[in-house]
Amino acid sequence: xxxxxxxxxxxxxxxxxxxxxxxxxxxxxxxxxxxxxxxxxxxxxxxxxxxxxxxxxxxxxxxxxxxxxxxxxxxxxxxxxxxxxxxxxxxxxxxxxxxxxxxxxxxxxxxxxxxxxxxxxxxxxxxxxxxxxxxxxxxxxxxxxxxxxxxxxxxxxxxxxxxxxxxxxxxxxxxxxxxxxxxxxxxxxxxxxxxxxxxxxxxxxxxxxxxxxxxxxxxxxxxxxxxxxxxxxxxxxxxxxxxxxxxxxxxxxxxxxxxxxxxxxxxxxxxxxxxxxxxxxxxxxxxxxxxxxxxxxxxxxxxxxxxxxxxxxxxxxxxx
Amino acid sequence: xxxxxxxxxxxxxxxxxxxxxxxxxxxxxxxxxxxxxxxxxxxxxxxxxxxxxxxxxxxxxxxxxxxxxxxxxxxxxxxxxxxxxxxxxxxxxxxxxxxxxxxxxxxxxxxxxxxxxxxxxxxxxxxxxxxxxxxxxxxxxxxxxxxxxxxxxxxxxxxxxxxxxxxxxxxxxxxxxxxxxxxxxxxxxxxxxxxxxxxxxxxxxxxxxxxxxxxxxxxxxxxxxxxxxxxxxxxxxxxxxxxxxxxxxxxxxxxxxxxxx
Numbered sequence: 001x002x003x004x005x006x007x008x009x010x011x012x013x014x015x016x017x018x019x020x021x022x023x024x025x026x027x028x029x030x031x032x033x034x035x036x037x038x039x040x041x042x043x044x045x046x047x048x049x050x051x052x053x054x055x056x057x058x059x060x061x062x063x064x065x066x067x068x069x070x071x072x073x074x075x076x077x078x079x080x081x082x083x084x085x086x087x088x089x090x091x092x093x094x095x096x097x098x099x100x101x102x103x104x105x106x107x108x109x110x111x112x113x114x115x116x117x118x119x120x121x122x123x124x125x126x127x128x129x130x131x132x133x134x135x136x137x138x139x140x141x142x143x144x145x146x147x148x149x150x151x152x153x154x155x156x157x158x159x160x161x162x163x164x165x166x167x168x169x170x171x172x173x174x175x176x177x178x179x180x181x182x183x184x185x186x187x188x189x190x191x192x193x194x195x196x197x198x199x200x201x202x203x204x205x206x207x208x209x210x211x212x213x214x215x216x217x218x219x220x221x222x223x224x225x226x227x228x229x230x231x232x233x234x235x236x237x238x239x240x241x242x243x244x245x246x247x248x249x250x251x252x253x254x255x256x257x258x259x260x261x262x263x264x265x266x267x268x269x270x271x272x273x274x275x276x277x278x279x280x281x282x283x284x285x286x287x288x289x290x291x292x293x294x295x296x297x298x299x300x301x302x303x304x305x306x307x308x309x310x311x312x313x314x315x316x317x318x319x320x
Numbered sequence: 321x322x323x324x325x326x327x328x329x330x331x332x333x334x335x336x337x338x339x340x341x342x343x344x345x346x347x348x349x350x351x352x353x354x355x356x357x358x359x360x361x362x363x364x365x366x367x368x369x370x371x372x373x374x375x376x377x378x379x380x381x382x383x384x385x386x387x388x389x390x391x392x393x394x395x396x397x398x399x400x401x402x403x404x405x406x407x408x409x410x411x412x413x414x415x416x417x418x419x420x421x422x423x424x425x426x427x428x429x430x431x432x433x434x435x436x437x438x439x440x441x442x443x444x445x446x447x448x449x450x451x452x453x454x455x456x457x458x459x460x461x462x463x464x465x466x467x468x469x470x471x472x473x474x475x476x477x478x479x480x481x482x483x484x485x486x487x488x489x490x491x492x493x494x495x496x497x498x499x500x501x502x503x504x505x506x507x508x509x510x511x512x513x514x515x516x517x518x519x520x521x522x523x524x525x526x527x528x529x530x531x532x533x534x535x536x537x538x539x540x541x542x543x544x545x546x547x548x549x550x551x552x553x554x555x556x557x558x559x560x561x562x563x564x565x566x567x568x569x570x571x572x573x574x575x576x577x578x579x580x581x
Contacts, residue, residue: 180440182443183438183439183440184430184433184435184441185435185436186443188430188436194418195414197414198410201376201408202407202427202428203402209437216439
């Protein structure tokens with residue numbers, strides 16, 4: 001056993017493969033594709049958020065702004081301008097990325113709780129803009145977003161077709177997260193997270209690295225938001241509200257912050273709970289989510305994936 | 321004012337930093353000669369670490385100027401100063417605890433590749449630095465720990481690793497903040513030897529409490545007390561200075577040589 005070297009790349013490969021297989025068979029074992037698609041979109045959202053919280057050490061409390069901006073951007077481009085679905089999604093990512101650049105540039109000047117407050121405040125301003133602006137439909141939301149065709153051929157109005165498209169996007173998003181974390185850039189991020197003054201004293205312009213992380217995170221949150229708007233066919237203010245920013249924190253923490261698969265697990269857990277409970281207990285679902293969160297924070301701080309990883313680490317240590 | 325002569329690598333003019341209520345560094349004129357190992361000593365609270373933070377821009381001076389290679393760097397930011405070749409260490413060991421020992425050194429080497437923003441590239445592209453990293457680790461006697469997670473290293477070895485990471489940037493001027501603090505006797509002599517070795521072709525400015533280390537190692541000494549320069553010169557000059565003896569021992573009866581350890 002002692003000779004076996006721990007390889008994160010191989011572990012991630014297995015995990016990704018397992019998710020791909022699970023994803024491929026999910027519609028055939030009785031899971032409702034629209035539900036899984038929604039969960040996949042939130043999983044992407046949580047992964048994007050985790051890039052910032054888990055791998056950069058920045059707690060943003062305004063990620064709903066990027067999620068919703070992308071939803072409106074994709075919806076508007078596809079519905080009003082008649083853009084193909086791919087261009088609409090690209091536009092959505094671009095918009096949320098640019099918004100990320102603007103908000104990030106302001107927020108990274110502050111640290112800790114102040115950083116979180118600045119992101120929250122700016123996200124609330126974005127919410128207000130969406131509430132007032134014409135193109136969002138205000139309180140009514142942007143309704144009837146057509147799904148279009150993939151590459152002009154595959155009709156995405158068919159749930160199963162869209163499902164596989166979203167699954168592919170999700171897997172690519174996860175792979176990109178892995179690449180970012182395990183890149184030369186990811187190494188510097190890790191160094192900054194571990195000891196920021198030291199990274200600074202070695203000549204790294206720390207703020208620029210943080211800003212890039214913020215923009216990457218916002219862009220991926222945008223990809224998630226754009227996909228979600230396509231899946232459900234509408235975009236509303238719910239996605240821009242501060243509760244959405246809170247929900248993504250919850251998903252990430254429950255799943256395991258700073259792990260690659262944790263946010264995916266967390267997103268499925270939370271979306272699954274909401275989906276299962278909404279019909280049965282009504283608004284009690286919020287109370288149950290709150291309790292889940294408390295149990296998670298008190299009982300298993302590392303989150304589901306984090307606890308599993310720690311358990312494997314212990315086993316590896318004892319088998320040496 | 322005359323421009324600093326060529327063999328002065330770092331100079332401060334009337335450098336002052338006031339905090340609320342007291343002046344930590346007051347009107348300090350420091351001149352560090354190229355190639356020297358220059359020590360900054362003084363009792364606790366003399367302003368040594370504040371000096372370091374001012375020199376590396378972690379603190380902004382209240383007044384006064386800092387010149388590096390004749391250029392005014394008073395208004396520059398920490399990363400810019402580092403890019404000019406002034407690399408500092410910290411009082412508490414500045415390592416990246418959850419990176420491996422080799423990765424720590426690689427962080428120092430990596431900036432040179434110019435791929436530090438490349439988030440789409442595999443981290444395997446950094447393996448071309450491993451050979452160089454291992455040479456540096458070998459130089460500080462850490463090669464056998466290259467794959468170890470840094471947090472598991474004993475304190476003395478972390479300090480050695482810190483020096484290896486600093487060396488990775490090939491700095492013209494190294495600032496070491498109490499490099500032997502908290503070390504056992506064996507580690508102290510190892511790190512002292514290490515500093516002597518790495519000071520070839522570069523300048524070292526170090527804060528040090530241990531007079532034994534300073535005596536054998538340093539070419540020049542500046543003694544600070546309450547933010548001001550009390551005495552300056554070679555070890556012999558400084559050690560014979562009555563004011564220094566008084567500041568250190570609280571009396572004039574003993575000589576500074578007794579202040580070892």
